[in-house]
Structure formats: structure tokens, C-alpha cells
Amino acid sequence: MAIAETRIYMPGAPRPRLRLLEDERWLAFVLLVPTLALLGMFIAYPFVRGILLSVTNARVGVPGEFVGLANFYKIFNDGIFRTSVYNTFVYTGVTTVFKLALGLWLAMLLNRNFRGKAFTRAFILLPFIIPTVLSTFAWKWMFDPTFSVLNWLLYHLGLITGRINWLGDPDLAMISIIIVNIWRGVPFFAISLLAGLQTISPELSEAAAIDGAKPLQRFWYITWPLLLPVTMVVVLFSVIQTFADFQIVYVMTGGGPANATHLFATYAYQIGIGTGILSEGAAISLAMFPVLFLVVIIQLLYIRRVEVR
Amino acid sequence: MTTVTRRNVLKGGTALAGGMAGILASGRAPAFAQGTTVHWLRWNDFVPASDQLLRKELIPAAEKALGIKINLETVNGNDLQPRVTASVQSGSGPDLIMVFNNQSALYAESVVDLSDLAEEVSNREGGLYKYSRAVTSDGKKFNSMPWTIVGAMNAYRKSWFEEIGVTKFPETWDAYYDAGKKLKAKGRPLGQAVSHSFGDPPTFVYPLMWSYGGKEVEADGKTVAINSKNTVESVKFMTSFYKDTCDEGGLAWDDTSNNRAFLSQTISSTLNGASIYIESLRNPDKYITEKGAQLKTDILHAPLPKGPQGQFGLHTFFSHMLMSYSPNQKAAKDLLRWVHTPANYEKWFISQKGFATPPTAQWENHELWGADAVMDPFKVAGKLGQAPGYAGPAGKKAAEVLTKYIIVDMYAKAIQGASAEDAVKWAEDELKKIYT
Numbered sequence: 001m002a003i004a005e006t007r008i009y010m011p012g013a014p015r016p017r018l019r020l021l022e023d024e025r026w027l028a029f030v031l032l033v034p035t036l037a038l039l040g041m042f043i044a045y046p047f048v049r050g051i052l053l054s055v056t057n058a059r060v061g062v063p064g065e066f067v068g069l070a071n072f073y074k075i076f077n078d079g080i081f082r083t084s085v086y087n088t089f090v091y092t093g094v095t096t097v098f099k100l101a102l103g104l105w106l107a108m109l110l111n112r113n114f115r116g117k118a119f120t121r122a123f124i125l126l127p128f129i130i131p132t133v134l135s136t137f138a139w140k141w142m143f144d145p146t147f148s149v150l151n152w153l154l155y156h157l158g159l160i161t162g163r164i165n166w167l168g169d170p171d172l173a174m175i176s177i178i179i180v181n182i183w184r185g186v187p188f189f190a191i192s193l194l195a196g197l198q199t200i201s202p203e204l205s206e207a208a209a210i211d212g213a214k215p216l217q218r219f220w221y222i223t224w225p226l227l228l229p230v231t232m233v234v235v236l237f238s239v240i241q242t243f244a245d246f247q248i249v250y251v252m253t254g255g256g257p258a259n260a261t262h263l264f265a266t267y268a269y270q271i272g273i274g275t276g277i278l279s280e281g282a283a284i285s286l287a288m289f290p291v292l293f294l295v296v297i298i299q300l301l302y303i304r305r306v307e308v309r
Numbered sequence: 310m311t312t313v314t315r316r317n318v319l320k321g322g323t324a325l326a327g328g329m330a331g332i333l334a335s336g337r338a339p340a341f342a343q344g345t346t347v348h349w350l351r352w353n354d355f356v357p358a359s360d361q362l363l364r365k366e367l368i369p370a371a372e373k374a375l376g377i378k379i380n381l382e383t384v385n386g387n388d389l390q391p392r393v394t395a396s397v398q399s400g401s402g403p404d405l406i407m408v409f410n411n412q413s414a415l416y417a418e419s420v421v422d423l424s425d426l427a428e429e430v431s432n433r434e435g436g437l438y439k440y441s442r443a444v445t446s447d448g449k450k451f452n453s454m455p456w457t458i459v460g461a462m463n464a465y466r467k468s469w470f471e472e473i474g475v476t477k478f479p480e481t482w483d484a485y486y487d488a489g490k491k492l493k494a495k496g497r498p499l500g501q502a503v504s505h506s507f508g509d510p511p512t513f514v515y516p517l518m519w520s521y522g523g524k525e526v527e528a529d530g531k532t533v534a535i536n537s538k539n540t541v542e543s544v545k546f547m548t549s550f551y552k553d554t555c556d557e558g559g560l561a562w563d564d565t566s567n568n569r570a571f572l573s574q575t576i577s578s579t580l581n582g583a584s585i586y587i588e589s590l591r592n593p594d595k596y597i598t599e600k601g602a603q604l605k606t607d608i609l610h611a612p613l614p615k616g617p618q619g620q621f622g623l624h625t626f627f628s629h630m631l632m633s634y635s636p637n638q639k640a641a642k643d644l645l646r647w648v649h650t651p652a653n654y655e656k657w658f659i660s661q662k663g664f665a666t667p668p669t670a671q672w673e674n675h676e677l678w679g680a681d682a683v684m685d686p687f688k689v690a691g692k693l694g695q696a697p698g699y700a701g702p703a704g705k706k707a708a709e710v711l712t713k714y715i716i717v718d719m720y721a722k723a724i725q726g727a728s729a730e731d732a733v734k735w736a737e738d739e740l741k742k743i744y745t
Contacts, residue, residue, distance in 0.1 A: 061397045061419030074742070079735065145558020146570050167561035170725055254387075256504050257560035258721035270505075273391045275712045276415050278398070 053282035060276035071283035081284060084262040087174065088288070091263060092242045095181045099238060100231070102182065103189020108219075110190065111197045121194075128187040136251040139180045143167050143252070170260035173253050177261055180248050189234055196230030197223070229306050236299045243292055264288040345640045346378040350403035352386040352627075355459075355568075355584040358591070359660040367656065371647050377640045386507050386564065390712065393630070400634045404641040409507050410626050411444040411697060412712060413453035414705040421631040421638055423451040423645070430455075430649050435671035443696040443703045444626045453628035454645055455668035457661075460624045460690025461512035462610040464571060464585045465578035468598070469497050469607075478611035482520070482546060485614045489554025492577045499554045500576030502562035503721045508625045509564050510717045513580045513613070515623040515697060518543050518716060520616025525710060526744055530701035533744050535719075536737040539618065544720060544729035551724045560721060572596055572604070580613065582625070583664045583687055590662070610686045612693075624666075624694040666690045706743050715739045 020026050054071055058064030075081045110121055127135060142149050143166035154160045167173045200223060208218050246265040249255060255262035255270060262270070264285060272281015354360045360383055368379050382403065384392065389408060396402025397419045413420060427446070431437040441455040465478060473492060479485040489499045502509040518524070523540030526533055551557070556576055559566075567579040572588060574596075579585075589596045589605040596604035612622060631641050648654060658667060659677055663684035666672070668691060678688045698707025710716065719736035723729050 059415075060394045061416055079738075144566075145561050146556065146566065146575055147573075163558070165557050165560070168558045169560075173561070253561065254505050254563075256721075258503075258718045258725060260725070269391075271713075273394045275709060276390070276394050277709075278394075 050282045050286055053279050054286050056279050058279045060278060064279055067279075071280050072287070075280065075283050075287065080259045080262060080267060081287075083259060084264055084267040084284075085287075087261060088243060088263045090174070091178060091181065091245070092239055094178050095185060095242055096235060096238055098178075098182045099185040099189050100235060102186045103234075104193055104231075106186065106190035107193035107197055110194050121191075124190055125187045127184050128191075132184060132247045133251055135184065136180060136248050139176075139183075140167075140252050143176050167253055168257055170257055173257060173261045177249050177252050180252065181242065181245065184248070185238060185242070188238065192234045193227065193230060196227045200226045229303060232299060232303045232306065236296065236303075239295055239299075240292060243288060243295070344376075344378055345637050346380055347405065347637050347641045347644050348380045348382065348403040349405045349641075349644070350382050350384065350389070350392060351407040352389060353383045355564075355582060356587055356661050356664045359657060362657060362660045367648065367653060370653075371644055375640065375643050375647060377637075377644070379644065387505075396632065397634065402632065402634070404632060404635040404637050405645065406630050406632060407456070407627060408453060408630055410511075410711060411703040411708040413445060413628060413630050414447065414703070414708045415712070416630060417447070417450070417452050417705065419633055420452050421633050421635075421642075423454045423631060423642075426454055426642065426646055426649070427451040429646075431669060434651070434667075434669035437669050438691040438694075440624075440691055440694040440696055441626070441668035445628045447702075447704055453630040454649070456627045456629055457658075457665040457667055458624045458626050458691045458694065459508070459582040459664060460666050460687040460694075461509070461580050461582060461622060462612055462686050462690075463578050464581050464583070464608055464610055466497070467607050467609050468600070469495075469577045478609070479614055482517075482550070482614045482616050486546075486550050486554060489550070489578070493554050497575075497577040498556040500556045500562075500567045500570050500579040501551070501559050502564065502567060503551070503560055503717060503724060504562055505714045505717070506563040508582070509562075509567060509580060510714070511697065511711060512623045512625060514547070514717050514720050515699075516613050516621035516695070517547060517616070517720075519621040519695060519699060520613070520619055521546070522616075522618035524700045525698065525707070525716065525740055526701040528700045530698075530704070530706065531744055533737055533740045534700070535740055536733050540733050541729045543616070544723045544732055547720045548723045548729065560724065574598070574604070583610065583662070583684060586610070586683060587662050587664055609683060612686060622690065622694050623697060624690045626668075626694075627665075663687050701744075709743050710740060713739070713743075 021030060053064075055066060055068060056064035057067045057070070106124065110117070110124065114120075141147065145163075145165055145168050148164070148166060150166070151160070151163050154164070165172060166176050204222050204226075205218050208222055213221070244265050245263060246269065249261055249263050249266045250269070253261045255266045259267075264287065268281045268285035270281075271284060272278050351360075363381060368381055371377075372379055386409065389406065390412065392402065393406055393408065393412075393416060396406070397416060408416075424446070427437065437455060438458075440458070445451055445453045445455050463478065469492060470476070470478070470488060473488060473495070475488045479488050492498060501513055503514070504510055518540060521539045521543035523535065523537060523543050525535050551559075556570065562570075567576065567581055568585050568588065570576045571579055571581075571585045586605065586608045589603070589608060593603045593605055598604055598607055612620065614620070629645060631638060631645065635641055648657070654667070655675075658665065658672065658675070663677060663681065664687075666687055666689075670692070673688055673692075678685065696703035696707075697711045698704065701707060715736055719732045722735060723732040727735075
């Protein structure tokens with residue numbers, strides 16, 4: 001810098017700081033800064049802060065002291081936490097299987113030519129487009145213990161004699177939130193897989209048909225292997241999102257009845273934000289990190305293998 | 310036209326990044342110089358007329374009298390606590406926040422002591438009730454300013470009880486059980502939420518536990534005492550009471566559900582504030598009984614029945630916290646003092662039509678109480694209420710038990726099929742984590 005300061009500049013010449021940006025390497029760095037800043041602010045900072053919180057006994061308004069892994073020890077001995085872990089796995093597992101099966105089926109149907117194709121494709125996306133909280137409120141009313149329209153319908157169709165206690169019974173409440181998640185997630189699968197299907201040349205299928213392959217064989221030996229990389233990415237996204245799901249459960253059941261439908265995120269929210277024990281809340285939400293990390297690694301490795309093949 | 314060059318864009322970007330860095334470094338949202346605005350966060354009142362009165366009359370008057378702007382925000386009651394957490398942690402948010410029961414004890418480090426205002430109101434209005442002090446003060450500091458008590462009483466259908474031969478509301482739990490069983494058999498069950506909602510669930514289960522002689526902790530505030538024969542008995546009673554007399558949807562109800570169920574005439578009795586009756590008064594022709602009469606003429610109120618060890622009540626308490634992060638503490642406190650001035654508070658009190666019982670004794674003599682005999686039981690809610698945390702203090706730990714819904718969940722677990730002993734044991738384990 002000392003040398004630079006002794007230089008004499010012609011009036012109007014660019015300053016050295018800006019000249020530095022003429023260098024492509026510096027420019028590349030500067031252009032990356034906004035992304036880095038955003039990732040740092042909204043992902044790295046909260047994550048590190050979460051880790052720091054989870055090893056203290058911080059409460060709302062009280063910074064707390066370092067307590068090591070006491071919070072983790074506490075939550076692993078907590079029955080509600082164990083229920084939440086179990087629920088999260090069941091919720092993610094069941095919904096992913098159904099979303100994939102129904103989404104693939106829908107994608108195959110939409111991939112055919114029929115009248116009103118564009119309209120139907122747009123229409124299918126509705127559950128995905130409506131803000132989740134709004135649509136979940138509608139579902140909450142449909143499952144309302146007293147005023148359920150589903151019960152009304154089933155009763156008037158003569159299928160039930162009493163009332164189904166959708167959100168008041170622990171098992172039925174779990175089934176209810178699973179139904180809503182599937183309803184909301186199928187369009188994402190359908191549209192993504194449809195995009196994948198459209199990249200597969202129809203000639204392959206036609207050639208196989210000429211060779212005498214049956215529809216099921218054409219699907220299994222041609223469509224499915226070619227669609228696999230897209231499917232894996234879609235499943236990966238869905239698993240991550242479902243695992244950390246919050247809105248549906250928060251609106252529909254609030255984790256009830258008696259904590260029977262809590263997931264990681266809703267339980268962490270109840271403890272951390274509701275009761276204000278930030279440290280325990282952070283520990284609960286961090287507990288899902290190793291699982292998600294493992295899922296991501298396995299799936300990414302698998303995707304790479306499929307792509308290399 | 311201005312030419313956008315790469316350099317201009319970069320310069321702009323650097324300035325923006327610098328600005329954000331400044332905000333992050335100061336740890337505070339930018340404050341803009343303008344007239345003082347007090348941000349006041351309250352629940353969506355179950356008596357909507359009171360929120361209208363605040364917005365249309367009281368707030369404009371306060372703005373004029375105090376020379377400030379007031380931003381009144383109302384949210385669902387269950388969302389208040391999350392808002393407190395978010396505001397305290399970010400160091401910015403509403404200046405005044407309403408909280409329920411003894412919740413302000415949880416935020417003692419983040420609120421301004423309101424002892425002077427509380428004592429001022431107490432001295433002027435015949436004294437704060439013991440209950441009002443227990444839930445807002447630790448004996449040295451008022452964490453929040455007592456605002457009101459929403460008395461919890463059973464709203465019940467007079468004619469439906471008469472039809473099963475019950476002319477006076479049952480005085481004991483056993484008698485209430487017998488009546489409820491007959492009513493449920495006629496398709497008119499009792500209704501009770503046993504869920505994570507701030508009002509109805511705790512106001513039912515705490516008094517039930519107390520009336521059987523159960524308590525969460527000894528008077529020392531340390532020795533967990535819930536696992537007793539008495540608590541187990543109360544849980545056993547609740548299990549059969551719920552199955553045989555109640556609308557079983559209640560496990561998924563919140564504080565508004567029983568209002569809807571009662572007004573749509575699917576339940577015969579429910580523990581509630583007076584909001585059901587008040588709504589039936591407000592829209593007399595909308596709510597008509599099966600006999601063609603106005604529903605308001607068929608509603609009466611009664612306290613929860615007696616148990617083997619006495620009769621108790623837990624009434625939802627409302628108070629306002631003045632947040633210590635607030636840059637407008639003086640203005641916010643002036644506003645609190647202004648709304649607590651008898652002439653202003655009275656307008657609000659009257660608009661509640663008895664739904665709210667003030668936290669001081671003098672209001673028991675107000676003419677509002679004589680105007681409608683149906684509302685009479687609510688008059689003394691503040692005098693008779695017992696604070697959560699009994700037999701210990703109603704402080705931070707009791708507030709944590711309450712906001713984690715441990716006592717509520719103990720009953721809910723048993724209703725869902727756990728044995729009474731297991732449910733109580735579970736609650737004992739949870740309480741020990743908090744109290745020891």
C-alpha cells in the first residue's frame with residue numbers, strides 16, 4: 001500500500017480499488033459475495049447459533065451458561081421427544097412412498113395426449129400453489145371433531161353410524177396429517193417426474209413395443225431406469241422437506257392430542273419458542289441434523305452412481 | 310437515460326452490503342426518528358365489541374391525551390407466547406404485550422418492574438386480589454400489570470338439564486357425572502377441551518385435581534407431590550367422566566371449539582368464560598332452541614362441582630408486560646396508566662358485559678353485576694380463584710408446567726388409554742425435571 005500511496009495519478013484515472021476488480025479472479029470473488037453473505041446470514045449463522053444455544057441452558061431473555069451435552073441427554077430421556085422421532089420417521093416414510101407412487105402415476109397419465117391437457121396440468125398444481133397454512137386450515141375444518149364435512153358425507157352415504165374423531169384420536173390424527181401432506185406433495189412429484197418423462201424419447205418405447213415388450217415391461221426396463229436420476233432428486237428434496245415439516249402439524253393438531261403427533265420441528269418450536277427454553281428447543285431441532293445429513297449423503301452417492309452408469 | 314455500468318452496480322452492491330453489516334453489528338433494527346409510537350399487542354378478544362371499543366374510542370382518546378401514536382395489534386391468544394420469545398430474543402417488538410396466567414414469570418429478566426403502577430391501582434381500587442398478586446408478582450417485582458380475570462364457569466342448558474330431572478346444577482363431581490351420562494345418552498354430551506390451548510383445558514383439569522386433593526408440588530416449591538392416591542383417583546374419575554359424558558372430539562378442541570359447539574347446540578354444558586352467553590345476547594335471533602325460544606333464555610352459569618377435598622376454580626388471568634427492550638418505556642407506561650384510570654377502564658369493563666372480572670376488589674360493587682342475574686357467578690371469580698402451582702408459588706416453574714401443558718396431558722394420556730397410574734407417573738417425571 002505504501003508504494004501505491006506514493007504514486008501520482010492523473011486526474012480522472014480510476015482508483016486502484018476499482019482497478020482491482022478488472023482482475024477476473026477478484027471479480028469472481030466479488031460476484032460471489034452476495035451469495036456467500038446470504039448463505040452465511042440465513043444458513044451458516046443460524047446453524048452455528050443453534051449449536052451454541054444447544055450446549056447452554058439459555059432461556060428467553062437469559063443468555064445462559066455452558067452445560068455441555070446436558071440438553072441432549074435430557075431430550076434423549078424424554079418420552080415426548082422419542083415419540084416425535086418415531087412420528088417423524090413414520091410421517092416421512094409413509095408420505096414419501098405415497099407421494100412417489102401417486103405422483104408417478106399422475107405424471108404417466110399427464111404425459112399422454114388428451115383434450116384439456118394444459119388445463120389439467122395447471123389444475124393439478126393447485127394444492128402446491130395455495131399457501132400451505134390456508135389449505136391446511138381448510139383441511140382442519142374438514143377434520144373438525146364436531147363439524148367435519150367428511151363425517152357428514154360418510155354419515156349421509158350410510159358408511160358410518162357414529163362420528164369419526166379425526167383429530168382427537170392419536171392414530172387418526174397421525175393419519176389425517178399424513179393425508180394432508182400427501183395431498184400437498186403429490187403435485188410436486190407429478191410435475192417434476194412429468195418433466196423427466198418428457199426428456200425420454202418416445203422412440204425408445206416404440207422400438208421396444210415393436211420388439212414385443214408389454215406396457216409393464218416397457219415401463220420397468222425403459223422408463224423407470226431413465227427416470228431414476230430425476231426420481232432420486234425429487235425424493236431427496238421431498239424427504240428433506242417432509243422431515244423438517246412444521247406447518248401442517250402446527251395448524252392441524254399443534255402436536256396434539258397429548259403430544260401424539262409432534263414432529264421434530266413442532267416439538268422444538270413448542271419447547272423453544274412456546275415455553276421459551278431456547279437451549280432445549282435448539283437441541284431438539286439439531287437432533288434431526290445427523291439423520292438428514294445421512295439421508296442426503298446416501299442419496300447423493302446413489303445419484304452419482306446412477307449418473308455414472 | 311442513465312447508463313448502468315458494471316462499476317455502478319458494484320458500488321451500489323458494496324453500499325448495500327455495508328448497510329446490512331451496520332445493522333448486523335448493532336444487533337438492532339434501524340430506528341426512524343418520528344413521533345413516539347407505542348406498539349400494543351393483545352389477544353383477539355372473545356368479546357369482539359371490546360376490541361372495537363379500543364380501536365374506535367379508547368385508543369384515539371389516549372392518543373389525544375398522551376400525544377403519542379398507538380399501534381394496537383391483536384392476535385390469537387395461543388400466538389402471544391411465541392411473539393414474546395421472538396421479540397425478546399431479537400430485542401425489538403411490541404412495547405406492551407398481553408400474557409396469560411403466570412406466564413410473565415417466565416420473562417422476568419426481560420420486563421420492566423410495574424410495582425408502582427400496580428400498587429397505585431391497588432390502593433385506589435380496594436386492593437388487588439391475592440390471586441392477582443400471586444400470578445403477576447414474585448413478592449418483590451411486578452413482572453406484569455394485572456389487567457383482568459376471565460372467570461371460568463359452566464355454561465349449561467337449563468331446559469336440557471331439567472328434562473333429565475336435574476333442576477339445580479350438580480354440586481358434586483359424582484352428581485355431574487350422573488347427569489352427564491344421561492345427557493350423553495340423549496345425544497347432548499358435555500363438552501370439554503383437553504388439549505394444548507391456554508384457557509379451557511387448564512381451567513378444568515387443575516381444579517379437578519385440587520378438588521380430589523392432588524397437587525403438583527409441596528409448599529416448598531421443590532418437592533414434587535403429584536404422584537399421590539388423590540391425583541390417581543382424579544385421573545380415574547376423569548377417564549370415565551370423559552368417556553361416558555363428554556363429546557370425545559374435545560381432545561382436539563381449542564378455546565373456541567366449545568363456544569361453537571354450544572352455540573350450535575351439540576353440547577349441553579361446558580366450562581367457559583361468559584363468551585357463549587354474551588354471544589347469544591348479541592345475536593338473540595340467530596341462536597334459537599329446538600323449542601323455538603331464544604338460546605339466551607336457556608343458559609345459566611355455575612361453578613365447577615365439589616370433589617372429596619373441596620371446590621376450586623382456576624380463572625384465566627390477563628396482564629400486560631412492559632418490555633425492557635422497549636425504547637418507549639415511558640410512553641408505554643403512560644398508556645397503561647391511562648387505560649387503568651377508572652373512567653377509561655370502566656368503559657372497557659362495561660363492554661365486556663361481565664366476561665372480564667377486574668383484578669381489584671372495588672369493582673365487585675359495580676352496577677353491571679346487578680343488571681343480569683345470569684352473570685352473577687362471575688362477580689367473585691377473582692376472589693375465589695387459586696393460582697397454578699399450588700401448593701407451591703405460582704412463579705417461573707409453575708408457569709413452565711402450565712405452558713408445557715403437563716397437567717393437561719396427564720389427563721389426556723389417561724383418556725387416550727394409558728392407566729391412571731402411568732399417566733400420573735409420567736407427569737411426576739416431567740415435573741421433577743422442572744422442579745428439581
